[in-house]
Amino acid sequence: MSMGTNFNLGPSRVHVWDVATRLSHWLLVLLVAFSWWSAGNHRMEWHRDSGFALLGVLVFRLYWGLVGSHTARFARFVKGPRAIWRYLRASSRHTAPGHNPLGALSVLALLGLLTSQVVLGLFTVDVDGLESGPLSQFVSFETGRACARAHHIGFSALLAFIGLHVAAILFYWIVKRDNLVRPMITGWKTWGRHAASPGSVAPWWLAALGAALSVIVVGSIVK
């Protein structure tokens, strides 16, 4: 598979999202949905397990954002307000593959909210002191109840941002005729005449290391 720059006419296929990034994304989707369902139907054992799995994926994604493939790295797509402004005002929006400066904000918001949800859940105590997070024995009943309230509010915020995220994807798909879902499944995106610069793909053993890190972190909390 050619990874060189392509100045020819006609479209070129570029590898945008690596396996680890795509897997992380869809696992988050599944786990958030399952966490939501399990809490709503009072399957608290499953809800806790789902939270543990989410913690594992988030640990991995944060690690991957530091050492992973080019489009996964935070340093690459997180830009300051000036870059966002420039992006919004640019007449041609064809940027390099990966998150644009505006999309980067939503990535930060979503990952940030997911992380805070999981952390709050660790210390959450229900109203009867019956069901509680795996680390809640280290805080008082009052603190655990405060975490529970924040955990609920945090979920509303998360839902709002997920809604925004889906709306943006739909906007791209319907209005801008740009299907962003397929690349997040297959990893490949077809670009127009404007060639996209190639990026590095991180080796598999780096991902394996990240998975081991997740297992260690989650394992230390699950008893």
Place this chain on the structure above:
Amino acid sequence: MLTAHQRKAPAIAAATIAFALAGITIAGAEAPPDIIKVRQHGLKDLGAAFKVVRDEFKGGSPDNNKIRSAAAEIKKAAAAIPDWFPAGSGPVPGIKTAAKPEIWSDAPGFAAARDAFVEHAGKFAVLADSGDMAALGGESKLLGQSCGGCHDKFRVKQD
């Protein structure tokens, strides 16, 4: 000829009186009867005591002393429950309480659920005194489930 201030004085007086009356009315309407506050505190303490029990069984070595004192607290709170729901302390506009009107409209049902919990709390306290940790772990779960005996039907759904 009245000065500007003298002309305004009656209006100012009227506004002041109106605000004062409003303040008194609001204060009166929002202050819930003491018994609601008492039971809310009591039930919170019950929840906190129950958390102590559950936390002990999370770790590898449950502390029997902690469990015993928590069990005593739970038993004490359970015994007070019959006094916490006098007629008229139910939900009315302006009063914040999670108690549902069924407590009074289905008084026999409420009494049965409440008494079942009191019984469980008593059993649990006795078991705690005996120090049988294996049985205590299982019994604590049953005790927790008996909370639902009242809460499922007689308490507004909580987060």
